[in-house]
Amino acid sequence: MSYREAIEYILSLQQLGIKLGLEKMQRMAGLFGNPERSFRCIHIAGTNGKGSVAAMCASLLKASGCRVGLYTSPHLVSFTERIRVDDEPIAESDVVRLADHVREQLAQSPDIPAPTFFEFTTLLAFLHFRERGIDWAVIETGMGGRLDATNIVQPDVTVLTRIGLDHQEYLGQTLAEIAREKAGIMKPAVPLISAGQADEVAQVLSASAEALGCPVMFFDRDFSGRVLKSGFEGIVIDYVSPAETIEHLTVPLAGRHQAENAAIAISAFRRIFPSPGGSDYALQATERPVSQEIVRLGMAASCWPGRLEVVDRDPLTIVDGAHNPAAATALAAFLADHAAGYRIALVLGILADKDIAGIMQPLLPHAAQLFLAPPQTSRAASIPVLAEIARAAGFRPHHGSSVHEALRAARDWSRAEQSDGQNALVLLTGSLYTVGEACASLGMPAVLGSLREHR
Missing domain, CATH: 3.40.1190.10 (Mur-like, catalytic domain)
Structure with a gap:
């Protein structure tokens, strides 16, 4: 075998x-x-x-x-x-x-x-x-x-x-x-x-x-x-x-x-x-x-990837596996403390069986631009579901057909903001599935990374 x-x-x-x-x-x-x-x-x-x-x-x-x-x-x-x-x-x-x-x-x-x-x-x-x-x-x-x-x-x-x-x-x-x-x-x-x-x-x-x-x-x-x-x-x-x-x-x-x-x-x-x-x-x-x-x-020596982890600096790109309201609230507190001077490209991919609104609500006030990304799992929340919550909060979100595509668009947007003299960063969150696909997209070795359990 x-x-x-x-x-x-x-x-x-x-x-x-x-x-x-x-x-x-x-x-x-x-x-x-x-x-x-x-x-x-x-x-x-x-x-x-x-x-x-x-x-x-x-x-x-x-x-x-x-x-x-x-x-x-x-x-x-x-x-x-x-x-x-x-x-x-x-x-x-x-x-x-x-x-x-x-x-x-x-x-x-x-x-x-x-x-x-x-x-x-x-x-x-x-x-x-x-x-x-x-x-x-x-x-x-x-x-x-x-x-x-x-x-x-x-x-x-x-x-x-x-x-x-x-x-x-x-x-x-x-x-x-x-x-x-x-x-x-x-x-x-x-x-x-x-x-x-x-x-x-x-x-x-x-x-x-x-x-x-x-x-x-x-x-x-x-x-x-x-x-x-x-x-x-x-x-x-x-x-x-x-x-x-x-x-x-x-x-x-x-x-x-x-x-x-x-x-x-x-x-x-x-x-x-x-x-x-x-x-x-x-x-x-x-x-x-x-x-x-x-x-x-x-x-x-402690290391725990995928949790408020800086994975790239050009542009500054952070991933976090927040997948419930309490974790999203902790992430939002971090942004309030340390990213108040940044224009944030927020990339979200969330599972359908999670409290989607409870995850999005603490994070949306920190976003300058929103990108929606469906992770590769049958449990992924649909883009229209996420988009409806985003539009109710005043956003016109971008979306990609994959985490890779949405992340690339967010990083391009962040670079453009930097060219205009702005401090900008990319934050990708909503699920460890989404984080894993983002890490693979950025060059980390994904060995059958798309194969995951239904949890």
Whole structure:
């Protein structure tokens, strides 16, 4: 089986849809000797920020000398991005070999139902991590938490990033219902590190933590990240916890919201590797103390593509995967802070099952010109739907037949504005699908990048 054939087979499992539940995943893992038990892990769920937190946690663990696996989704330009060891994506040859192996074993076990795309991919990740002999894994849930395929792990620390309204058709219609699903990753007596949450979410998490005997720390209650400096290249923060203060910490991810994500990652890391002399929870930590210099090195090496990322400077071009109203609001706040003097060419491509108006409304006031771009997926919102919202806000949007075409037009417009003496930039956002296609358009190597799961 070639790499293309392997990926096409894996993605053909999409036809089974999304089937939340753990019994099948547990049986599949058992068939392969439970690879998820071969490493220790941090398990992360949430609505916004979980990918950034996962990347930072992995970078911190690597800086401390650990061999680290990172499992995230979706990918931007290549399937192999999802499964990494020490920052290196899984080799295409390993994808082919492991996919063949899993497929053969499942064919010999007809009592196990066919896996979904995400179940199959999660098993590949666990098998790869075992083969590579990792010490720690950072595992991001795919959707929800309680019934997510990743929830067969036994973590040392659980993390919940900001919880908001998304995937309501699967997780519930209210914040409290969604919070209960995501809180399902919590395990008895395992520490929980949480973002600051809406009151109804915090109540659910606190009740779950009490019932399970989990120590819990909330951002802005038990630890914090104070922004000292913010710009296109990232932020500088002071991290403050009961055990220590780390001043002037460089975080190379842009946006003030990354201060919370960075503080969450550091707090999770410190439950594993405590600060020297930090007495507040050092006795509950599981590894040796490490210095603040390790934290500085780990944070400085953090990288999470497609999130307020500057991908070109001629003209200045930024991509961001904001795909729900909360993420769009955070992006709009960044623009207010740092792009007030720019004429912005806003390129939007959004999925039809998202809150389209809720994504567009915070961003449109910052746009000087609007370009609409349909990503290559059957889930893409139609141009007329986006255009109607734009026209109601006073725009006469341009549109292209593809993300590539719309992005090219936006960059041409931005260059023309610069020729007239204006500060101009291009901002492309609305979906990680859109961002992935833009990155491929700008020359990043897209290996079957158009093949994606239905999420």
